[in-house]
C-alpha cells in the first residue's frame with residue numbers, strides 16, 4: 191500500500207518527535223523513513239529507498255555493523271561517521287526490531303552523536319563508557335583488529351575492563367555467532383587447568399569417566415579468552431604453543447590431534463616481558479600471544495572518567511535500589527577524584543554499592559563512601575599519628591599495590607579483597623606468591 195508524501199512527512203515528524211535522529215528500515219534494510227535530524231546528524235540528505243548498511247557503512251564488505259544489520263541482528267555500536275568534518279567523529283547506532291503479529295517487519299535505527307574521538311564527549315562501547323582519548327583510540331583499534339583473526343593480548347590492572355575488551359573483540363568479529371569461552375589460568379592447579387584447557391579422554395586419569403572436550407575445543411569457531419595468562423604453568427605453555435602453531439589440540443590421554451579453529455585473546459595484569467626475563471614465561475609463546483598488544487589505562491590515569499562512570503552507574507543502579515541518588519556532593523566527588531583506585535572500575539562500582547547501602551537521601555555525601563576514602567581525606571591534614579609506612583621499593587608494582595590496599599583496609603583481608611575486586615582466596619594466594627604473607 192503506497193503512502194502519500196504528506197503521510198511520510200507526518201510519519202517522519204512523529205518519529206523524530208519520539209526518537210530524534212532515526213531511520214525506519216523495512217525487513218530488507220531499505221531506508222523507508224528518515225527524520226530530518228538523522229539527515230542533519232549524518233550531514234547529507236538520507237536517500238530513501240537506499241540500503242541502510244551501505245549508506246551507513248559504505249561499500250566495504252567487512253564492516254561488522256553492516257554485517258550484523260544484514261544478518262538481521264539487533265546491534266548497538268559505535269561507527270565512524272560516514273562523512274563529516276572530521277574522520278574521528280563517531281555515531282552511536284542502535285537498532286530495535288519492529289514486529290507485527292510476531293513477524294519481523296523492519297527496524298527502527300536510532301542514531302546519536304557519540305562525540306569526537308579526540309575531544310571530550312563520552313562514548314559507549316560494548317559495556318564500556320569513557321571520555322578518555324586513549325581509551326577511545328583503543329576502542330577504534332578493537333574495531334579494526336576484531337575483523338582479522340590476530341592474536342590479542344590485553345594488558346591492564348585489575349578491574350580495568352580486560353574481559354569486556356575480550357568480549358568486544360569477539361562480538362565485533364565474524365566469529366560472533368560462535369562461542370566465547372573464558373578461562374582464568376590463575377584459578378586452577380596445573381593438572382586441572384590442563385584438562386580444562388586441552389580436554390581429556392576417558393581413563394586418562396583417575397576420575398576421568400568420559401571423554402571431555404577442553405575449552406580450546408569448546409571455543410571452536412569462536413574466541414578463547416585466557417585470563418591471567420602469565421600464570422599458565424611452563425609445561426602448559428609448551429602445550430599451548432603447539433596448539434597455536436599447529437591449530438590442533440591433543441587432549442590428555444589422546445594421541446590424535448584434533449583440528450581447532452579458535453581465536454585467542456589473552457589478558458594479564460603484569461608485563462609478560464618481565465615474566466619472560468624471570469624465566470617464568472616462554473619468550474616464543476609471548477611473541478605468539480602478543481601479536482597485537484592492547485593496553486587499558488588505569489582509572490587513576492583517566493580522572494575525567496570518574497564523574498562519567500559515577501553518572502552512568504548511578505543511572506543504572508537507581509531503579510533497583512531503595513535509595514535514589516540524584517547528585518554527588520562536591521566533597522564526595524573530590525574524595526573520589528583524590529582516590530587512586532587500585533581496584534579500578536570495579537572498585538568504583540563497589541564504592542557506589544556501599545553508598546547505596548549506607549546512606550540515605552538524594553545526595554551522595556562524603557560520609558557515604560567506604561572508610562578508606564575518609565582516611566584519605568584525613569590524611570590531607572597534618573597527621574596526628576605516625577605517617578603511612580613508605581612503600582617498600584623492593585616490592586613489585588603489584589605487591590606494592592596490594593600492600594597499600596591492605597594497609598588502607600587496616601590489615602583486614604576481607605575489605606582489601608573487596609577493594610581489589612578479588613575473592614579472599616585469590617588475595618591470599620597472591621599475597622603468598624608475592625611474599626606478603
Ligand SMILES: Nc1ncnc2c1ncn2[C@@H]1O[C@H](COP(=O)(O)OP(=O)(O)OP(=O)(O)O)[C@@H](O)[C@H]1O
Nearest residue numbers: 317318319320347348349350351352353354535536
Ligand atoms: N569503561 C567501563 N565502563 C563501565 N563499566 C566498566 C568499564 N570498564 C570496566 N567496567 C566494569 O568493571 C568491572 C570490571 O571489568 P572487567 O571484569 O572486564 O575487568 P578485568 O580487567 O577483567 O578485571 P580482573 O583483572 O580483575 O579480571 C566489570 O563490572 C565491568 O563491567
Ligand SMILES: [Mg+2]
Nearest residue numbers: 349352353417
Ligand atoms: Mg577479568
